[in-house]
Amino acid sequence: MKLDSPIFQDADAARIHLEAQRWPHGPNCPHCGNANPDRITKMEGKAHRPGLYNCMECREQFTVTVGTVFERSKIALNKWLLATFLMASSKKGMSAHQLHRMLGVTYKTAWFMAHRIREAMKEDVKSSGPLGGEGKIVEADETYFGPKDTIKKRTIRGKPANSSKRSIVALVERGGKVRSFHVERATKASVRDVLVRNADRKSTLMTDESNFYPITGKEFADHATVKHTGGEYVRYEADRIVHTNTIENVFSVFKRGMVGVYQHCGEAHLHRYLSEFDFRYNRRTALGVTDTERHDQLLAMIEGKRLTYRRIGEAGDA
Ligand SMILES: [Zn+2]
Secondary structure, eight states, rough: OOSSSSHOOOOOHHHHHHOOOOOTTTTOOOTTTOOOOGGEEOOSSSSSSSEEEEEEOOEEEETTTBBBBTTTSSSOOHHHHHHHHHHHHHHTTTOOHHHHHTOOOOHHHHHHHHHHHHHHHOOOHHOOBOOOOOOOOEEEEEEEESSSSOOOOOOEETTTTOOOOEEEEEEEEEESSSSEEEEEEEEHHHHHHHHHHOOTTSSSSESSSTTTTTTHHHSOOOOOOOEEEEEEEEETTTEEEEEEEHHHHHHHHHHHHHHHHHSOOGGGGGGHHHHHHHHHTTTGGGGTOOOHHHHHHHHHEEEEEEEEOOHHHHHHOO
16 A cells, blocks of 8 residues: 555545445445345435445435544545554654644644544454463563653652653563553552453463562463563573563653654543554564555454544543
8 A cells, every 4th residue: 555545545535445444245334233235225426425325224324434433524534544544554653743744634633633543543452352371471561651750759659759650551462462551550459450451361471570560470370570670681491581571662662652753642642642552563564464454454443433522622632
């Protein structure tokens, strides 16, 4: 897929592409679920919007964007597809300023589009099941992100005192997927909550020597730690290599992207930025995923995640 593809230039081409992605076997009525081609008619003629269908089961009309993050948007669908493509393929992310310039929409519109797209990138953790499993390694770690504190204070229970920094806990299956979470405060309890909800307990857990992990680690098949304070980053054992480099790399890509691309990010929106970076990592080129495939996977995730401007606006500004 190239940037001069018709799907990024022309609204009809974009719609036809999206229909082919969402409805490989023909239109589905989003109102009642009817997928019988004999019971769905295409509304032809100038009196109708292009791409309008009529369901003969429930007598409702629909287009391919009903029930998706693109629904009821005044932005041309080809611009939406360009925005999703750019965000799916830029390793460090795409700022609202860049989108605003590339799409020819206002900054505010670009910002809103980007947040809707991040919402679509959110993994359905419940249906994809836990990370790891028997014989697999799950690395877990926590990090802190946000504006620099002017006064250095002692860390109290996982968050520097009076800090504006936000706590992130993440886990990654080595060679597999990552899940990152913004937690109010990193503690033994909040870290355990993230771990047991997202990792199979038959996995081997690998962490640094932080005291968040030893107790929860006992709930896993095994728990191995590297002692960063002792200068140990990798330990070669008979049948495994103990380290947390995978999860640290994930944090480093996230932080470089957030510093370079997203000038500042409101705490209320942090979870969406994490979804964005997780989305790309989980479909990274190293796993054999092309930019086009990653984009198509994103287009398959746009359903049921409509985010209203009100919902974003009320969550605080960014
Ligand atoms: Zn219907």
